[in-house]
Amino acid sequence: MNFFEELGVPLKTERGNRVFPVSDNAGDIVDSLDSELRRLGVKIIRKRVESLIIEDGICCGVTAGGREYRSGSVLVACGGKSYPNTGSTGDGYKLAESAGHTITELKPSLVPLTSDDRFCNELMGLSLRNVILKLYDGGKLIYSEMGEMLFTHFGVSGPLVLSASSHIRNMQKSRYKLVIDMKPALSPEQLDSRIQRDFSENLNRDFINGIRKLLPAKMIPVIVRLSGISPERKINSITREERRRFGSLIKEFPVSISGFRPVDEAIITSGGVSVKEINPKTMESKLCSGLFFAGEVIDVDGYTGGFNLQIAFSTAYSAALNL
Ligand SMILES: Cc1cc2nc3c(=O)[nH]c(=O)nc-3n(C[C@H](O)[C@H](O)[C@H](O)COP(=O)(O)OP(=O)(O)OC[C@H]3O[C@@H](n4cnc5c(N)ncnc54)[C@H](O)[C@@H]3O)c2cc1C
Known part of the structure; x- marks a missing residue:
């Protein structure tokens, strides 16, 4: 940091101790190295x-x-x-x-991951913030972190996914699984109370219309399909068991992994x-x-x-x- 600041590039430290030029311009780093080489008379x-x-x-x-x-x-x-x-x-x-x-x-390494799950394509462009992403090797938890991730046409990407990818030692289809906790601030019981509250305000509405406050709009048709509850079911007919299963899906949304994106796309x-x-x-x-x-x-x-x-x-x- 001293080296770059002495070369005239003021720096700032952001969340997670990540250091950037104050200008947010990576070109300033390149230019400073370039002018230092010239000052020292290095032949390029x-x-x-x-x-x-x-x-x-x-x-x-x-x-x-x-x-x-x-x-x-x-x-x-x-x-x-x-x-x-x-x-x-x-x-x-x-x-x-x-x-x-x-x-x-x-x-x-530090590479986006592909998935055969059809919903990834449907969710393309959806960015999730403040979620916990967990990576399992078989049944064993090997990574868990809170942050941001993104759905893409091929699968998943974004900072959490890139970090998770570096824990995958032996990529085999269906061996690794991602699980997203979309409501990490709520315990399963707190989430269930929250869902009950939303349900009680929408008792005579269709299931798909009664959960709009709970999740991003793009996620709703997907999670409704995965829940196995018909989108047209009246909320007042949903059983406690079904509501709990729906809550678990929000806390443990599974994404199967089929492979790495090519090395060209790896950081x-x-x-x-x-x-x-x-x-x-x-x-x-x-x-x-x-x-x-x-x-x-x-x-x-x-x-x-x-x-x-x-x-x-x-x-x-x-x-x-x-x-
Ligand atoms: C999109 C992206 C984002 C990244 N973000 C971060 C980050 O936030 N933090 C972080 O720590 N790391 C990050 N990285 C990784 C980091 O940039 C690299 O690990 C680091 O730049 C490696 O430095 P290097 O000098 O070894 O190689 P490089 O920076 O790749 O430089 C190698 C140089 O050698 C030259 N070269 C190659 N072959 C020849 C040849 N035959 N003859 C002459 N020259 C040749 C190339 O043209 C290139 O200029 C990121 C990488 C990418 C791709």
């Missing part, structure tokens, strides 16, 4: 590196655009393979492999150059001297909240001290 060559030059086990340059660029050391900081239109197409893994490095399994790539083959103090390769790694190309990834940028900054800083 905008070309795509094709290969490493390795002689006698020492990395001493790269080739790009059919030309050789010789140097005392080389830092591979090519990012992962997610969001390739930001430039990170996975080249770093190939460069590392050419120097004998092991690349651990590459997987999308980060999990996996990469094996950390066992990198000196953690200097970021230098243990297999090839003069070769260094930093950032997402390494098999390290973190949660949402700035940890991935921090990994990139910290590993680059250590590498830079030792290049």
Whole structure:
């Protein structure tokens, strides 16, 4: 934070300790780094590196655009393979492999999830705030958090879903299930009283018309269908058992997961150059001297909240001290 503020980018800290430029403009960060490189007289060559030059086990340059660029050391900081239109197409893994490095399994992480549940498409565009999202592996709860999520044409996305995705180790259809608590501030008993209150004000109305105050409009036809109670049923004919089942659906709305969206849509790539083959103090390769790694190309990834940028900054800083 000091570094960026000294470069003239004032910062602010928002909910959850998330740090942003006061301007809310990511371009200010890029511009500040760019002008600092220029101030330090760093020569920038905008070309795509094709290969490493390795002689006698020492990395001493790269080739790009059919030309050789010789140097005392080389830092591979090519990012992962997610969001390739930001430039990170996975080249770093190939460069590392050419120097004998092991690349651990590459997987999308912090990625939207697909679902075969027909209602996701119907709910497309519906954003839920202040809900609790739980992720189950079989019957075991492996993630639970309060926040925001979004339904899309393919399934679910949004901050809670991206975080949940990083807990999925072995994606198999129907193995993982999401459960949404749409009324986390109310206990099941409090929710039941609330539903009873709404019902008592609408005793002679159809079920579908008597719950409008309870849930977002888009959700109502879907949850009515899932409840098994006919939308035209008069509220005064709904049994206590049916009302309780309806309440449970609001507290435990299930979404089955069929897979990850492609790596192109993942915020980060999990996996990469094996950390066992990198000196953690200097970021230098243990297999090839003069070769260094930093950032997402390494098999390290973190949660949402700035940890991935921090990994990139910290590993680059250590590498830079030792290049
Ligand atoms: C939409 C989105 C939102 C994100 N939000 C956050 C967030 O809020 N907080 C957070 O911590 N992280 C976030 N991340 C993740 C974070 O941006 C990355 O983890 C981080 O930028 C990785 O830094 P890096 O320098 O290793 O790689 P990158 O930032 O990917 O940079 C790699 C660079 O290498 C260049 N390159 C690739 N191949 C070659 C080659 N052969 N020759 C020359 N150059 C090459 C690329 O053009 C690119 O400029 C987000 C990512 C995405 C996609």
